[in-house]
Amino acid sequence: MALAPKQQRKKFGLGELLIEPTPEPISNISGCLDTLKRAWKKKGSLAGLWNDWNRLAGEKLASNCRPLSLRRGVLIIGASHPQWRQALIYSRPQLLAALKAAGHDIKDLKIQQYHPSANPDQEDEKSIWARHPSRIDVHGITNCQSCGCPAPTGEMALWGRCSFCRRKQLY
Numbered sequence: 001m002a003l004a005p006k007q008q009r010k011k012f013g014l015g016e017l018l019i020e021p022t023p024e025p026i027s028n029i030s031g032c033l034d035t036l037k038r039a040w041k042k043k044g045s046l047a048g049l050w051n052d053w054n055r056l057a058g059e060k061l062a063s064n065c066r067p068l069s070l071r072r073g074v075l076i077i078g079a080s081h082p083q084w085r086q087a088l089i090y091s092r093p094q095l096l097a098a099l100k101a102a103g104h105d106i107k108d109l110k111i112q113q114y115h116p117s118a119n120p121d122q123e124d125e126k127s128i129w130a131r132h133p134s135r136i137d138v139h140g141i142t143n144c145q146s147c148g149c150p151a152p153t154g155e156m157a158l159w160g161r162c163s164f165c166r167r168k169q170l171y
């Protein structure tokens with residue numbers, strides 16, 4: 001049996017009482033967030049680059065090419081399709097200049113083929129949510145053809161009804 005840490009044990013008679021762990025002070029959490037925010041803002045980090053990526057690469061390029069790694073000033077960009085790889089190679093000088101102008105410490109760009117669909121399980125939550133049918137801010141809002149309630153257009157396009165009606169239909 002594993003022993004609880006010392007601060008969670010209390011002598012009680014001949015044995016010990018298990019007491020609840022002291023909760024981590026709340027400042028630790030906000031401190032953590034600050035660290036995260038700083039990391040995001042920090043130029044030269046991949047996280048900071050991700051933050052600027054859509055704006056710097058442009059919407060079309062950004063949705064088909066993504067920064068994969070940044071090491072010693074060499075940024076590796078993955079392209080989803082050979083055509084996008086070509087487009088990226090073509091606009092490489094401009095992109096490099098834009099990245100530098102935005103304050104990112106990048107000396108060189110390398111472009112490689114990237115297969116985001118090769119392992120759909122690894123798709124990050126952010127991109128799933130970005131095209132999620134329930135996103136009103138992305139797809140707009142309409143009325144459900146089945147119940148008449150306001151519902152995301154994305155759900156209507158996908159299922160012909162709102163997610164509530166769909167659930168009713170499924171179960």
Ligand SMILES: [Zn+2]
Pocket residue numbers: 144145146147148149151161162163164165166
């Ligand atoms: Zn409905």
